Amino acid sequence: MDQAQQLRNIIKNSNKPQRPLARIITVTSGKGGVGKSNVSINLAVQFRKMGKRVIILDADFGLANIEIMFGTVPKHNLCDLIYQGKNIKDIITWGPEGVGFISGGSGISGMYNLSRDYLVYIIVNLAELDAIADIIIIDTGAGISSAVMEFLVASGEIILVTTPEPTSITDSYSLLKALNQSPRFSRENTKVKVVSNRVSSSDEGQQLFNKLNAVVARYLKLPLSYMGAIPQDQYLARSVMQQSPVSLQYPNAKSVKAFESIANQLMNPGSQEEVKQRGMAAFFSHIITGRKLSSRETAQGQSITSEN
Numbered sequence: 022m023d024q025a026q027q028l029r030n031i032i033k034n035s036n037k038p039q040r041p042l043a044r045i046i047t048v049t050s051g052k053g054g055v056g057k058s059n060v061s062i063n064l065a066v067q068f069r070k071m072g073k074r075v076i077i078l079d080a081d082f083g084l085a086n087i088e089i090m091f092g093t094v095p096k097h098n099l100c101d102l103i104y105q106g107k108n109i110k111d112i113i114t115w116g117p118e119g120v121g122f123i124s125g126g127s128g129i130s131g132m133y134n135l136s137r138d139y140l141v142y143i144i145v146n147l148a149e150l151d152a153i154a155d156i157i158i159i160d161t162g163a164g165i166s167s168a169v170m171e172f173l174v175a176s177g178e179i180i181l182v183t184t185p186e187p188t189s190i191t192d193s194y195s196l197l198k199a200l201n202q203s204p205r206f207s208r209e210n211t212k213v214k215v216v217s218n219r220v221s222s223s224d225e226g227q228q229l230f231n232k233l234n235a236v237v238a239r240y241l242k243l244p245l246s247y248m249g250a251i252p253q254d255q256y257l258a259r260s261v262m263q264q265s266p267v268s269l270q271y272p273n274a275k276s277v278k279a280f281e282s283i284a285n286q287l288m289n290p291g292s293q294e295e296v297k298q299r300g301m302a303a304f305f306s307h308i309i310t311g312r313k314l315s316s317r318e319t320a321q322g323q324s325i326t327s328e329n
């Protein structure tokens with residue numbers, strides 16, 4: 022069986038209910054430095070405490086955030102899978118609390134220029150993550166770059182991190198506007214969930230959401246749901262300096278209570294049911310077919326995937 026056939030089978034099987042598929046949560050923001058990596062890493066720790074297997078994919082190219090915050094140096098990154106023939110299991114680094122992470126390196130942005138054989142190899146490998154993880158958290162870069170958009174349209178579930186700074190709110194709106202205009206975005210298949218970070222009270226967090234929700238409902242008609250607020254917390258800032266997630270370093274800190282509550286909220290049955298679990302193979306096929314294969318491969322009448 023060649024790799025393309027292998028890929029078709031993986032995607033076909035991933036539609037069958039008996040095959041466990043990872044839940045993919047993409048964390049993003051309109052503006053940089055608003056707390057995406059902290060949200061990714063601390064939700065990961067909270068999900069581990071709930072007994073889930075979690076892998077973070079650090080897709081913020083260039084800025085190796087997750088590894089710095091974990092105080093762990095990964096031996097390999099996605100480039101080694103792509104160019105050195107490493108297996109997906111070889112490039113996962115296991116951090117504290119058994120959270121796995123994969124450093125994207127420049128691998129993801131370079132992916133669009135790869136040949137079809139390479140892409141198939143990558144997708145077949147990434148599909149194995151569905152067997153290794155219950156939840157995959159993708160920590161993206163900020164803003165409206167095309168690479169971030171590709172991740173967002175392929176995601177069933179987006180966590181948008183925003184802060185009370187006026188620029189953060191307007192940048193969040195701009196991001197949602199760009200997402201909404203993207204031809205491949207489907208509001209049925211992608212749920213957008215908002216987290217307010219660095220607030221001085223839970224009221225402020227709720228008001229921040231209400232403000233964003235009001236303009237988004239009015240001009241974009243896009244439903245948003247609110248996952249809660251994380252307070253401004255000096256222990257969180259300190260834990261970043263100490264290269265350890267605040268959830269582990271200062272378990273009684275007020276931000277940790279907030280991460281616990283947001284993780285619970287994401288795990289409640291209502292929040293889980295509305296999300297269509299697609300798994301990694303379908304997720305990456307969506308990205309890659311949209312960017313590259315749609316024109317070239319379909320012209321040859323051999324689309325590598327059957328879109329679900």
Ligand SMILES: Nc1ncnc2c1ncn2[C@@H]1O[C@H](COP(=O)(O)OP(=O)(O)O)[C@@H](O)[C@H]1O
Pocket residue numbers: 050052053054055056057058059060086218219220251252253254255257258261276
């Ligand atoms: N709730 C918070 N309380 C205090 N400081 C915070 C909080 N959230 C973020 N920060 C500060 O902002 C910095 C950037 O956070 P980070 O998660 O790296 O953002 P991003 O990934 O969006 O660029 C952190 O290093 C920390 O100092």
Ligand SMILES: [Mg+2]
Pocket residue numbers: 057058059081086160
């Ligand atoms: Mg970051």
